[in-house]
Amino acid sequence: MKKSDQLSLLETTIKELGYTLRYEKGNFLGGECRLRDERVVVVNKFLPLEGKIFTLAMVISNMNPYGLAPEITKSVDTLIKNDLFSKKS
Secondary structure, eight states: OHHHHHHHHHHHHHHHOOOOOEOSSSSSOEEEEEEETTTEEEEESOOOOHHHHHHHHHHHHHHHTTTTTTHHHHHHHHHHHHHTTTOOO
């Protein structure tokens, strides 16, 4: 699967889970938060494509939602296992 397709699939999954997805600038990777009564996932818009994909995969993994499609679960598990941003040297 192309990385752009993978990003699109993860973005769709986040939205289907009832979250608003926002790309903002700043000195952060991203994550999930609650803004008043709205559930929001924020991703740094200056991250490379791989960073955006990894950030969304981490958020979905931390949510651990029930009933995700097997292709999404497999994709998220693979991305988390192959952690691009680990501190291992």
